[in-house]
Each structure stands twice: as structure tokens, then as C-alpha cells.
Amino acid sequence: MIGFFKSRLFWISLTIVIVASTLPWYVSGYILGLLTVAYYFGVFAMAWDLLFGFAGEVNFGPTFLIGVGAYTAGIINNQFGISVSMCIVIGALASVVAGFVLALPALRVRGPYFGLTTLVAVLILQNFIVVFADLTGGEIGLTIPDVLSIDAGVNYWIALGFMTISAAILYGLSQSPVGLVLQASGQDPVQAGALGFNIVKHKLAAFIVSAFFSGLSGALLVFYFGTASVGTVVDIAVGVQVIVAAVLGGRRTVLGAALGAIFLIVAGEFLRPTGELATFIVSAVALVVILFFPGGFLGSVLSREARQ
Amino acid sequence: MNSTATTTPVLEVRGLTKRFGGLTAVKNLSFDVHGGEIFGLIGPNGSGKSTAMKAIMGIERPTAGTVRFEGHDVAGQPAHKIARQGFGMVFQHSRPLNRQTVLENIMVALLPDSLFMLFPDKALTERAKWIADRVGLGSVMHRRPPTLPFADLRRLELAKAIARDPKVVLVDEPFAGLTLAEVATFSELIRSFRDEGRAVMLVDHNVKSVAALVDRVLAMYLGEEIVTGRADEVMRNETVRRVYLGGAIETSARPESNFADKVPLLQVENISVHYGKAQALENVSIHVHQGEFVSVVGLNGAGKTTLFNTISGFLPYSGEIIRGGEKLRGISPAHIAKSGIVQCPETRELFGEMTVRENLDLGGQHLEPAEQAKQLEWLFELFPILKQRQGQMAQTLSGGEQQMLAIGRSLMMKPKILILDEPTLGLAPVILEQLSKALEKLRQTTPITVLLGEQNVTFALPHADRVYVLEHARIVWEGDPGRFAAEAGEGYL
Ligand SMILES: Nc1ncnc2c1ncn2[C@@H]1O[C@H](COP(=O)(O)OP(=O)(O)OP(=O)(O)O)[C@@H](O)[C@H]1O
């Protein structure tokens, strides 16, 4: 932990954050908007990596947690006109509750079933949104009266600040004793149990932390967009993008996941002029990285450092 | 024996039973273990030793019976609760945290089961260092597990198991895969656990070392107790001899001149292999004649597995590998295997979620149905337990049963050149005898050629026509098994 503040990784991250925070003074609103979304995605990916990389549980439905947070925040703002910050907090808490309800039974089954359960949860949420269209805006999407800010720069700073704080907390957690126990439970659950660790408890805690950050980020995102729709925060494709981002950035690195997310969003946008090809190119790059550098961006760098 | 062994037992097991579906893996087992005592469990593969330990530890929930620890029953509690009361277990297979150092791995074992421990405690680090020194990891505690030799990884497991100062230590096959010298050090360590007053339960197939170490031993068969007592008495027991120890392995080498008229079937010429900067093989040359049985003897890390993986086409190398006059370079591993060079890897590589039968059928899939059926029948005669367990998932087999399945699967491929990498790992003496007879029969009745990698020379020598000794990436000796003891036996016998 103390070592981290002296490490290269810390100084590099700090430099990147400082440089990134100066962007609003000289880049266009268009790029700021892009990065704002990318930063929220970065948090989705980091929260996901805590579960997969450390607890060893593949959550195929990150958008279940994201969606619950986003829609809860949006709906109560829409229905009751509660203040934005309250809505965001309630959204995050709703996500935690939903995550708990989902994980408690799911973590007891071993093997691929956990992943399947999370996938089904997304489908249920998606159906719920369509069926209760009066409340949720259905397929058209939910209009949200309030926004975080109308200033692109402010929105950008909020997103950057939020991502930085989330990264610090999630990374710190992953490197703390609790993170070690989590890793041990992911790696070899039987042995972790025999060493005296209640694995279900630790994984459940990881799931809750992951749910909290996913929900919080989802809620912030809809208040940035001013609208919530299935296509942006719930669809399976969005979840796949989160997963690809985390794997691309480097499993078990937390910070890498944020890099992966920023890369995916920014690259996707820059390739937009190529039309349909854009998705193809980004996916191809992702595939190449995953196949040839299974450690991802950051994983490869870190393991090289570890070997020295 | 220790004087404390006469006081009340730390562990009292009564009527312990564990059923998996229709199979009773442990049946009505009762015994006591005292503090300051080493209690051994022996028995053939699949007799329920590991299951008994897991049931005591709470990893498997006992179907019936009680496990009293210091007077109260812990049977049925989950493993993490039992562990916290004073139990530690050393597992057959280890999976340490590879990104953390040895010291950090030991520290994990010392952590409380709390969600709020966010900063490591200085005292924990000190204790972890002390434990690292205690098990002989002092000089490598800042290294990461992937860079450690096998024996040190086993030490790490011992370290974790005793980290929280347990009163009961369960050790499953600590000697498997260790060299003679390492077995001696590990015996010493385990003895020291006893001398600190712990109750130690020990399972291993290294009969000599177990007998030398234990105060009492329980022999089991098909989940049930045969006899309990002092090691020498138990080893003399008629049933134990029949179902576990078996007879002696017989020797029968044929001189190389028998084969000398032919060009060798397999020629490995001057191959070198590197893993990054480390050299794993250095100018290694060996040859094997058609029908010959050749053993490559070497300690852990000498390069046996690397040599076999290179022959199987998995690793890039310099030099040449020639089979029947044809260079193997550039041929894919799948083609090499299909052409009859079949490796039974040390790591077994079974399909864990498929049944025993499915694993075997995969091995024999290129055979004609009639031929496959015949081969299967022959195999079931060799390993009867596999016949009984056809429908069981491979990953739930006992350690030794998995080893038999791995060997069985490679035999199903009807190999022309069979490469066996440490086939004896985890096998009971009686099975070794069976395997030995099977190899002998193969040798007499088929044109099969065998390349055997072993650390266990008592198995490697009897089956070899010729022996190579591999040490630190180089071949240092070649000759017939009869001369081995005198010329190269040091460190192995
Ligand atoms: N989960 C399971 N499901 C079904 N059968 C099982 C399961 N676990 C173990 N068995 C069976 O129970 C029997 C006892 O297994 P156990 O692992 O205790 O044997 P063992 O005495 O340790 O053998 P070895 O010396 O080969 O390690 C074996 O026949 C094994 O196939």
C-alpha cells in the first residue's frame, strides 16, 4: 500500500489525471463529451474487474447493476422531482440491493451458473422496462427533467473526478488485505475455505461494492445524458462492451479496465466515419489484444515489471 | 513416540461416513489422534483417505459420524469455521497467488476473516517472515511462486497450513514428486510439527517414509478400516500386503545390442530449449530403438518434461528430432500425436467435466469400433477401478485414479511410441506393481516403444533397457540399469 505511492504506476496515473483535468481549456466540447462518457464506462469496467479479476466470478450482466442504478435514479427524478444528488445516491443504493438479491442465491451455485444467472437478470430488467413503459418510458426511453450541468467542462470534470476517486478506492481495495483474500477465494475456493475464510461472505461483499460503483456511475451517466434508454445502459451489447474493455485493459489490474474503456469509446468514435466498419475494426483490435496479450494493456506492462 | 500421546485425544473421530450418491467413499471410520502424535492413513488409490481428511476439515460434509475436537463435535460445520478453531490442511495440489510474493502468500493465511481489514498489520509481516524461515523459505520469501522450484511450492503449502498455529494439521501426500533428499527434509519438518504438540494426520504412498514417521497408522480399503497400529505391525498384516503393498517389482533389462542392428526409431540430436533467458535443455541427445524401453531419470526441474514436450512438438528448439529418418520440425503437435507419438503428461490434462468413459473414448476415437472395444476391455483388466467408475466425472476421481485414467487414455490411442512423464506420481504400491506388469506385458506382446521419465528410480530402472540421467538441462549419464546404482545412483537410491 505504502509502496504504491512510491511506485511508477502511481506517478504515471497522477500525471495522466492532471493532464486530463486541463483538457477543457483547449479541446472541443465534442471531445469532452466523448471522454465524459468514456470515464463513466471506465468505472463500469473497473467495477466489473473487481468481480472477475479478483473474486473470479464472471458477471455477464454488468448492465443489470448499471441499469438498475440508472433507471431508479431517473424514475424518481422524473416522478417525484427529487434533487439530482439524492436521486444518484438512491440509484446506487438500489443497485446494491438488487445486486445483493441477485448474488446471494447465485454465489451458492458453482461453475458457469453464476454467469448465467447474471445474464438472465439483464433480460428480466430489459423486459421489465418495456412492460412498465408508463413508468420507465419503455422503448422510447425515459426523459429526465434535471441534468448534472449544462456546461461541457463541468460535466467533464465531474466524470473525471468520479472516475479518479472510484479508481483510487477500487484499486486500494484490490491491493488491501481484503483484496488478497478475495483473490485467494477466486483462485482456489476450497483452499481459501480451509484457511478459514468465508468465501461466500467475501464474494458477496465484492459484488456489493461492484454494484455500488456500477449503479452510481449508471445514475451519473443518465443525468449527463438527460435521458435513460435500454440501448445505452441495459442492452446486452453494452454489457459486452464493458467486459471487453476490462479484459482489453488487463484482467486483475482495475486501472487497466478504465484504460480499456476509454480506448474502446474513443476508438469507436474516431472510426465512426468508416460507418459499419467501425465496430468491426474495434472488435478486431480487441480480439487481437485478447488473443496475443492475454494480460491486456496493463497486465503485459505489469508482468514485465514484475519479472525485472 | 511422545509422552503426551497418553493424555486425552485432540481429535476423536467416530463412525465417520461419506457417501457420494451410491458410492460410500468412507465407511464408519473411527480413530483418535493425540497432540504430539503423527497418525498415518494408508490405503490403495480411491480407498477414501483424502475424503476422510476433507470430511474432518469440513470441505466435504460428512454423511454421518462425529468429529470431536477438544471435546466438542465439529462435524458438519463449514471449512472456514473448523479452520478457525485450530485446523490446518496441506493440499495435494496447490494454487498460490502468482502475482504476490511468497511472503504475501503466507500473510494471506494469517489474515482475519473480516471485511474491514484494509491495511496490513506490521505484526503479521513479522509472523509471516518467521514462518517462512521456519519452513525453509527464508531466502526466497520475496520471490513470486512461478519462479520457485516444486519443492519450495510445497513448502509454501506447509507454511500456509501451520500459519495460524493449528492444533490439528492434516497433510495429504506431502512427498509426492519430491526427491529423496527433499523427502528427508519434509519428514523432519513434519516431525517438528509433532514435537510442538500438534496432532498430525498424514497420507502418502511413500510407504518407507510414512512408516518411519508415524506413531500409529490406520490402513483402509474401500472406505473401511482394515487395521490400526504401529507401522511395522500394520505393514505385516496379510490384507494390507494384499490390497496395498503388493509384491516386489521385477527387473528385466535387455542389452542394447539386441536393438543395435536397426537405425534408432527416435533420435533427439543436440537439442537446446530456452524459456526466456533460462536454458531448460542444453545439447541433449538421446536415441530410442524400435521396441526399446528407455528411462530418463532426473530430479525435479532437471528438464524431463521439457524434453518430452519438445518431442511432442509443443516447444521451439534448436537441433533436430528425427523419427524413422524423418525430421519432426515444423510438424504440429496434433499430427505428431496422430502419427503415434503419444505423451501422457505429468499434469494429466484430463477433461474434468467429462466421465471416465468419455475420456477413454476420446483417446480411442481413431480406432475401429471393434478394436476400440478390445482395447477398452484390455485396459479395464489393467485398471479394474476405471471399469467400475465409467460414469463418474473425471475431476471427482481420487488422485491416483486420475493418474490411472491419464495413463489409460494414452494407451487407448494405441501409441507406437509412448511417453510417460512421472506415471508413478500418487500411485499406491500395489498399482505400481500392476502398472509394472502391464508394461512388461506390453513389452513382450507388442512392438510398442516406451520413453519413461521418472524420479522414482525403483520404478524407472526395472522397466528400462537403457537409462539416461538428466541433470540441470544436460544428459550426464547413459548406460544399462544394472550399472546405474554404482555409477549414477547417488541422490536417487
Ligand atoms: N465428489 C465425488 N463424487 C463421486 N465420487 C467421489 C467424489 N470424490 C471422491 N470420490 C470417490 O471416492 C473414492 C475415495 O476418494 P479419495 O480421494 O478419498 O481416495 P484416496 O484414498 O485419497 O485415493 P488416492 O490415494 O488415489 O489419492 C474414490 O473412489 C473417488 O473416486
Ligand SMILES: [Mg+2]
Ligand atoms: Mg487422495
